[in-house]
Amino acid sequence: MKIQTAIASLCLALAGCQSSDSETELAGTGLDPRKAPLSGEACPDVGDKAFFFWMETRSAEPGEKISLTPYWTDMPGGYNHLPPACLDDLGVTPEGAATFERLEDGRAVATISPEISPGTMVLLEGSYREHRLIGRVDVFSADANPLVGTWRQREEDCPNGSPIRELVFAGGGEFSVTWTPFEVYKDYWGVYEYDAASNAFRFAVEGGNQIPDDIHEQGSVVIEDGELDFGGVVFGTPEGADAPCTANFVN
Structure with missing residues (x-):
């Protein structure tokens, strides 16, 4: 209940x-x-x-x-x-x-x-x-916040075991990261800020089941050809992987 x-x-x-x-x-x-x-x-x-x-x-x-x-x-x-x-x-x-x-x-x-x-x-x-x-x-307005939705990294673009399979941005300013989706499981979650004029992006982790030590929470994000290209932002290395994946995200 x-x-x-x-x-x-x-x-x-x-x-x-x-x-x-x-x-x-x-x-x-x-x-x-x-x-x-x-x-x-x-x-x-x-x-x-x-x-x-x-x-x-x-x-x-x-x-x-x-x-x-x-x-x-x-x-x-x-x-x-x-x-x-x-x-x-x-x-x-x-x-x-x-x-x-x-x-x-x-x-x-x-x-x-x-x-x-x-x-x-x-x-x-x-x-x-x-x-x-x-x-x-x-x-929300897609013009002001085109990040809203569910994104993923291609496995072939990432070190072994490191692609994020669900990066979710909500219209109310919340986000979550999941490497291996299962039912309602998420690795970590929090809030984010995005400025469409400057492309500035930052996030803050508020909780999780797996929170890597090598997260870098601010930088920029550019949307080009339907892909998210983060500059300076690192979502971290999951357990069992050798390095974080910094490849672009696609829908």
Whole structure:
């Protein structure tokens, strides 16, 4: 239940999660897109588990559409699907930060408001039976921060055992480094700063399972031909490798 508790605390920190009343009913159907088209036996009761849309914070640009799929888990890294058409009572904080629609199969889709400012944290909400789900979205601008996403180094460009297979930058300023991805495992994580005008880049490690001693946390990054070229930045040498990989990152 740690997932539910952490998300609930985040919700309370934002002065409560309130549903928006700004969405209109589905044209010509009389159906409210925030209400589930399925209920009862069509929505199985899986007990008192942890319910969620996604484990980690999502990043999205203004106007982006996000499909809301409910999951439950009772173990780290476990994703168990629930019928999307059972997702009920959709809402958003802050109010008006997203609108909702239902697809023909009953799936719910949230559209982040095109007018919302980058840097805003949005909470998308819903319920499955009596269980509340909340998913955090950090709104960003790709023009201001094109680093956002998941990057990797090519194995052939690196010393043996040293390529980073997941370098993840989130729109809210968080990052993580993983050499050997497995479920939700990460080697280390923290926060980063990037200046698109000067290409200056720096990061700070806040925790991890494997934190190398030879990290160099600041330098520059240039994006060219869809690759990240870091100058002066070193993410470190993983266990079992002879040297860090300083090759470019690709999507």
